[in-house]
Amino acid sequence: MRSRQYGPDVLANGPQRLRQRQVPQVAAERGLVVEDVSARFCGAVVLCEKDAVTLEDRHGRRRVFPLRPAPFLLDGKPVMLVRPAAGGHGRPAREPARTASGSIAAPPGRARVAKASRIYVEGRHDAELVEKIWGDDLREVGVVVEYLEGIDHLPAIVAGFCPAPGRRLGVLVDHLVTGSKETRIAAQVRSPHVLVVGHPFIDVWAAVRPSVLGIPGWPRVPPGQPWKEGVLAAIGWPGGTAAAWQRILRSVTSFTDLEPEFLGRVEELIDFVTAPGSG
Numbered sequence: 001m002r003s004r005q006y007g008p009d010v011l012a013n014g015p016q017r018l019r020q021r022q023v024p025q026v027a028a029e030r031g032l033v034v035e036d037v038s039a040r041f042c043g044a045v046v047l048c049e050k051d052a053v054t055l056e057d058r059h060g061r062r063r064v065f066p067l068r069p070a071p072f073l074l075d076g077k078p079v080m081l082v083r084p085a086a087g088g089h090g091r092p093a094r095e096p097a098r099t100a101s102g103s104i105a106a107p108p109g110r111a112r113v114a115k116a117s118r119i120y121v122e123g124r125h126d127a128e129l130v131e132k133i134w135g136d137d138l139r140e141v142g143v144v145v146e147y148l149e150g151i152d153h154l155p156a157i158v159a160g161f162c163p164a165p166g167r168r169l170g171v172l173v174d175h176l177v178t179g180s181k182e183t184r185i186a187a188q189v190r191s192p193h194v195l196v197v198g199h200p201f202i203d204v205w206a207a208v209r210p211s212v213l214g215i216p217g218w219p220r221v222p223p224g225q226p227w228k229e230g231v232l233a234a235i236g237w238p239g240g241t242a243a244a245w246q247r248i249l250r251s252v253t254s255f256t257d258l259e260p261e262f263l264g265r266v267e268e269l270i271d272f273v274t275a276p277g278s279g
Contacts, residue, residue: 023071028053028081034072036065038260048083051256052102063267064102066256099136100254115142117168117273120157122148125245126172126204130266133255141274151181154196155188163193170269173198195272197265202227205248207262212251 026032028048034055035042041063043055048067056062071078097105119138121127127147130138138145148154151173163169171189173182176198186196201207205228210217221230228241237244255263 023078023080025082026074026079027084028067029084032074034074034079034081036063036072036260036264037078038264040264041065045081048081050083051254053081054102061271064098064255065263066102066260068256100133101137102255103137105136113142114144115273116166117143117170118161119143119145119170119172119269119273120148120154121145121172121204122151122174123204125249126174128249129204129207129252129258130172132249132252133258134266134270137270141270143270143273151185154185158189158191158194163191165193167193168273168275169194170273171196172265172269174204175200175202195269197268199259199261199265201259201262204262205231205245207259208248208252209257209259212257213248 028045030045030047032045033043034045036055041055041057043057043061043063045053046056046062047054051068052064052066054062054064065072067081067083071080073079099105119130121130124147127145130145148157148171154171154173158169161167161169171186171194173186173196176182176186176196177200182198186198189196199207206218215235219231219234221227221234228244232241232244237247252258
């Protein structure tokens with residue numbers, strides 16, 4: 001089990017702090033080697049499109065990242081990547097079809113048999129958001145996403161799953177921060193065949209960029225008050241939490257609508273359950 005802790009580090013407040021300085025802009029020319037701060041992925045630029053850049057690491061693995069808003073690191077210093085000027089080498093003559101996650105879409109094929117390995121998320125909203133963005137990719141590799149119906153069920157689910165080298169289990173947890181209940185429960189399922197990662201948001205709603213929803217930011221809810229209900233009261237959306245979630249889900253159309261901290265963790269889980277020998 002490896003869990004991501006989000007304390008006062010670069011993931012928790014680094015991008016905001018870096019934006020307060022003047023960060024130089026660098027053209028995302030093919031071959032430029034940079035590191036994505038949030039996803040901890042280092043690679044060379046192989047493709048730059050309107051809103052995204054594709055990096056390839058030394059193992060040949062590729063990931064797609066939004067060009068905004070978080071900076072990248074170039075030689076250890078923060079920079080903002082921008083599209084190369086007209087005539088540069090960052091854009092192909094014809095753009096390949098892409099999935100909502102930014103991956104190159106695979107050609108239509110036969111249905112695949114599901115892998116023994118699985119990804120679990122905390123609740124239905126988490127599962128629906130992952131499906132909206134990564135559904136095509138997961139079907140292509142035969143990975144099923146299920147939900148825990150609460151982090152309290154994690155130890156029993158892991159025990160019943162019986163993780164093994166060809167049967168890996170990846171788990172995405174909300175609010176996995178130092179000292180939280182989620183962190184204590186995650187520590188109970190240690191195994192080389194189980195990967196528990198988490199994002200710092202108290203609820204998966206907050207993994208959606210506020211600008212996508214036309215709000216300046218997610219409201220602060222006083223401790224002890226239900227978070228979703230507090231958010232709706234502050235924003236003034238009618239119809240309750242079910243209607244609000246459908247509004248949020250409809251607004252999300254691609255990976256660029258989500259926060260990097262969430263994107264990186266889902267990509268990490270997909271890599272873990274699809275690694276060679278994972279079933």
